[in-house]
Amino acid sequence: MNAEQKAVFMDAINQSFELLRLNYHHLYFSAYNEIDALNSAKRLWLDSLHQFSPHTILQAVHSIIKTSDYLPTISRVTRACAEQQFEQALPTPRNAYIEACNASSPKANASWSHPAVYYAGKRSDWYFLANNEERVALPVFTTHYDKLIQQVLDGHILPPIARLALPNKNEEPLAKEENIERMKAMRQALDI
Numbered sequence: 001m002n003a004e005q006k007a008v009f010m011d012a013i014n015q016s017f018e019l020l021r022l023n024y025h026h027l028y029f030s031a032y033n034e035i036d037a038l039n040s041a042k043r044l045w046l047d048s049l050h051q052f053s054p055h056t057i058l059q060a061v062h063s064i065i066k067t068s069d070y071l072p073t074i075s076r077v078t079r080a081c082a083e084q085q086f087e088q089a090l091p092t093p094r095n096a097y098i099e100a101c102n103a104s105s106p107k108a109n110a111s112w113s114h115p116a117v118y119y120a121g122k123r124s125d126w127y128f129l130a131n132n133e134e135r136v137a138l139p140v141f142t143t144h145y146d147k148l149i150q151q152v153l154d155g156h157i158l159p160p161i162a163r164l165a166l167p168n169k170n171e172e173p174l175a176k177e178e179n180i181e182r183m184k185a186m187r188q189a190l191d192i
Helices: 003-023 025-031 035-048 054-067 074-089 093-102 115-124 126-131 134-153 176-190
Strands: none
Touching: 003 025, 003 035, 003 054, 035 074, 054 074, 074 134, 093 115, 093 126, 093 134, 115 126, 115 134, 126 134
16 A cells, blocks of 8 residues: 555544544543554554455445444444445446346346346346336335345355356258258148
């Protein structure tokens, strides 16, 4: 990490600690009643969260503030950063729905942004998605998609999408006479 990146990163950590101070006033000053304790905590954050972007760290702290009554531990911040990073990589439910509707057949062989999009489409029923208006199909798709995303956030790993292989036919084409004979036999069987 170069000096400029480190400065941006430290700014995000300082902003995060300021948010924690404003939201957890008494707990904050109990934990960081000395400047040495505060500086040690910031160094720990710098060492522990270096794999996340400054933006992700700030979003994670905002998320924690909204959901927790207690000052977070570094492990809680790390989990929140991982969740934020994961959520940033996922399409929105509507974009996932559009991706599922526009995927070519066979669906298993399409290029998916995330397996959750494929499995939400599969659970919603491809035929249902293709033959209903968005106002009808999107809520069904969104329900399945949200459940799958929650499972992934809870640590469940979705199975890989089983790609369909084309049959391996290395047959020799029939001779012209053989094709003519087979056509005659089919016409006789169909009485044409």
